[in-house]
Amino acid sequence: MIRVHHLNNSRSQRVLWLLEELGKPYEIVRYERNKKTMLAPRELRRVHPLGKSPIVEDDGKKFAETGLIVEYLVERYGRHLAPPRDSDLYWRHKYWLHYAEGSAMPPLLLKLIIDRLGLLALPARGFVQSQLKLHLDFLEAELGAGPWFLGERFSAADIILSFPLEAATARAGLDATRPRLNDFLNRIHARPTYRRAVEKGGAYRYAASE
Secondary structure (H helix, E strand, C coil), rough: EEEEEECCCCCCHHHHHHHHHCCCEEEEEEEEECCCCCCCCHHHHHCCHHHHHHHHEEEEEEECCCCCHHHHHHHHHCCCHHHCCCCHHHHHHHHHHHHHHHHHHHHHHHHHHHHHHHHHHHHHHHHHHHHHHHHHHHHHHHHHHEEECEEEEECCCHHHHHHHHHHHHHHHHCCCHHHHHHHHHHHHHHCCCHHHHHHHHHHCCCCCCC
16 A cells, blocks of 8 residues: 655645545555654654655555656556656646756745744845745746646646645735735645545645644
8 A cells, every 4th residue: 555654734635635536545654744843853864864754655666756646656556647658748748747846846935944044044035035925926927827737628637736826825925916826726626535634644724724
């Protein structure tokens, strides 16, 4: 059975959602953040030297990094959640899998750090805010072709992009002023598979009911 090393309020919630979409049984190994530092516990370093989540174990193999985990699970268990190789959408799908962590998350992480530092980081605040606006404007425009990031087709791209967009509601001012992104979040939060993943994963601050 697939085993997911799952940290509360983290990117690994997407992996649980993906597994619900795939209809695959899985086991959750739970970890809780330190209430003072909000960092992952040291126990995760026994699973992977960096001590990060998610980590997935399957068929004797261990996978870290959300993008790689999503690619592996989709290629092995759920090709219906990705376009075929001869499709015009194939490389667009691949792009979103890399963009979510490589481009969308860094300014959100910087914003989190700056907010915690307060006035000490004030000179950098304007730069980070401009980057966040740039990415949110870009993503809003990219949803113009349909309800999902591949147009009319729901895919793993929508799953991996969920966390940066959910985090942006808390850190980057994503709200109804960007109606396409706001509607996207409402759609994913209404999916039964998403709700089941939240129920199994535990309290998740970005879920619609939190």
